[in-house]
Amino acid sequence: QISVAASGRQALALASRQPFDIVLMDVRMPAMDGFAACARLKQLPGHASTPVVMLTGLDDQESIRRATQAGAVDYVSKPLSATLLAKRVRHIVQAQRNCTELDNQRASHDALLQAIPDSILRFDAEGMLLASKFPKTCPDLPRMRAAIGSSIHEIFAGVPRFDPGQALQRALHGDSTVAQVAWPGAAESVYEVRFVASAADEVMCILRDVSRQVRQQRRIEQLSLTDGQTGLANRAGFLQIAQRQLDAAPDQALCMLHLSFASYPGIGNSVGRQTADQLIRALADSLVEASG
Numbered sequence: 001q002i003s004v005a006a007s008g009r010q011a012l013a014l015a016s017r018q019p020f021d022i023v024l025m026d027v028r029m030p031a032m033d034g035f036a037a038c039a040r041l042k043q044l045p046g047h048a049s050t051p052v053v054m055l056t057g058l059d060d061q062e063s064i065r066r067a068t069q070a071g072a073v074d075y076v077s078k079p080l081s082a083t084l085l086a087k088r089v090r091h092i093v094q095a096q097r098n099c100t101e102l103d104n105q106r107a108s109h110d111a112l113l114q115a116i117p118d119s120i121l122r123f124d125a126e127g128m129l130l131a132s133k134f135p136k137t138c139p140d141l142p143r144m145r146a147a148i149g150s151s152i153h154e155i156f157a158g159v160p161r162f163d164p165g166q167a168l169q170r171a172l173h174g175d176s177t178v179a180q181v182a183w184p185g186a187a188e189s190v191y192e193v194r195f196v197a198s199a200a201d202e203v204m205c206i207l208r209d210v211s212r213q214v215r216q217q218r219r220i221e222q223l224s225l226t227d228g229q230t231g232l233a234n235r236a237g238f239l240q241i242a243q244r245q246l247d248a249a250p251d252q253a254l255c256m257l258h259l260s261f262a263s264y265p266g267i268g269n270s271v272g273r274q275t276a277d278q279l280i281r282a283l284a285d286s287l288v289e290a291s292g
Contacts, residue, residue: 006030008037015044021093025072027056027063038070051096053089055080119191119207122198127152127168130202137209141183152205158184162193171195171203180210190214229277230284259287 003020005011008029015023023041027034038052054067057078067075073092076085119138122131132146145155156164159181167177177195182188191207198204225237233241245254261280268276 008032008034008040011037012040012044015041015047015050019046020050021096022089023050023052024089025052025054027054027058027067035066035070038067038072042071049096049100051092053092117209121146121155121205121207123152123168123203123205125168125172125201125203127165129155138207139183139189141185142207156181167193167195168203171197172201180214230281232284232288 003014003018005014006029008025009032011023011025023038025034025038025041029037032040034054034056038054041047041050041052051073052071053074053076054070054072055076055078056063056067059077064075074088076088117135117137119135119142120133121129124130129146129148129150129152131148134143134146142155145157152164152168156162162179162181167179170177174197177193179193180190181193182190188211189209190211192210194206194208196204196206225233225240227234242254242256245252261283264276264280267279
């Protein structure tokens with residue numbers, strides 16, 4: 001579908017009512033020349049990226065400069081070759097559609113990234129930060145350190161038991177690294193950090209807040225190793241503590257004391273379960289206090 005305007009003002013009136021894939025605009029028009037009409041067209045809503053091709057008998061550098069400055073994407077001198085013009089129009093329209101599709105894909109990609117609750121950092125092969133995205137819940141320290149151009153060692157400085165440079169190199173060689181980290185001063189926030197290669201010389205670092213899962217896991221472990229009645233370590237917890245001590249100092253003597261209260265069931269039957277439980281808890285407190 002082709003629309004025709006006899007002047008620049010008519011062209012602007014048409015453009016204000018509908019979009020166009022391309023506009024062919026003569027430089028010499030009554031009341032408003034093509035340069036001014038092109039500049040005004042680019043200011044209309046929805047037409048900032050509409051490709052404009054200027055048609056003119058002028059072929060001087062000043063006219064080409066003015067056309068480019070007004071926002072034209074091409075400049076065709078008269079007399080026109082219909083075959084050549086048709087090819088250029090098809091090429092420009094297809095290029096514009098490709099750009100629009102890329103913009104839509106980029107916008108969709110950016111929206112998807114913003115919807116993901118993870119923090120995402122992109123590094124080059126030398127460990128320099130190229131881009132970053134942080135959710136609002138991310139601690140201030142890593143966010144403040146992650147300025148574009150910062151090194152990976154600056155961002156992860158002070159994080160215990162983690163070598164970011166080694167993780168970066170492993171990712172560049174195709175070996176993904178996954179670890180749990182916490183920044184100094186924000187130990188309550190635990191992050192799963194994952195390094196994966198996104199290109200031959202780029203690495204993506206994905207930070208996922210796993211604080212809640214870690215707290216839940218620690219709580220489950222604590223319950224499994226603690227006697228619910230006294231709060232002391234149960235048999236499994238006691239054996240774990242003993243094994244840890246033996247691993248730390250295998251040549252050091254370890255004193256173990258095992259107390260069995262065979263009369264506990266009888267006390268419960270005599271004075272009631274609640275009173276018996278209070279007695280066993282009081283005894284446990286006394287043992288802890290006596291052991292220092």
